Amino acid sequence: MAQAKAGDTVQVHYTGRKTDGTVFDSSSGRSPLQFKVGSGMVIRGFDEGVKGMAIGEARTVHIPVEDAYGPSNQDMIFEFDRSMIPDDIELEVGLTLHMHQDGNPQDLPVVVRNVTATSVTLDANHPLAGEDLIFDIELVGINPGK
Template identity: 55%
Template sequence: MQQVKNGDTVKVHYHGKLTDGTTFDSSEGREPLEFEVGAGMMIPGFDSGVVGMSVGEKKTINISAEEAYGPFQDDLLMEFPMDRFPPDMKPEVGMTLSMSNGQGQQFPVVITDVKEDAVVLDANHPLAGKELIFDIEMVNIEGKSPLIIMP
């Protein structure tokens, strides 16, 4: 029976939850997730967690924060002056905004605190610092095509 190895393209159904049981993502009702194992398309713990699985196999994997979205970084919290917001905008805790860095790249931030003269923005990934649990079902495995084919 074929087992997943790096370089294979796989399709999986998954249910992602936090250690308190809260679901943060699931493929339920959608097409299975397709990705190339080992290509850096997935968080490291998910990528390595499917290696060795066979079609039809189900398993649960626990992924540490370090193997998921990394630790929560305090240096990604920043105060942004209230007078830099458009006058018609009322910042609220939980609101997601898009910021631009010096190179023109956009990244999401979440308002975590609204003070009188500033707003605290968090640029961490929403799942940073969290252990993740995935229930995975292997749906399909396609081995990588050889680069050289013998005639």
């Protein structure tokens, strides 16, 4: 029976959880996730977790921070003067905003971490940075690489 290896395009169903059991993403009710193994399309730990799986096989993969979204980077946390944020935006902790960067056509998603009368703290780290992750993965298809 064929097993997933680098270069293969695979289709998987998955559920991703934090170590406290909180589900942050799932393919349930959607088409399977498709990606090329070893191409960097998914986090390293997920990619490695699929290798060696056969169609129909399910496994649970525990992914440490280093193989997930990495540690939270303090250089990606910024404090701004409150007056720099438009008044029509109601700021609350946990709100995701999109910052425009000069010279970059894509906006950078940032999460509001703290709000005071005079300042706003924004975090540009991936929302799952600093987290160990757990994925339940079921391999549903393999298209062999060339």
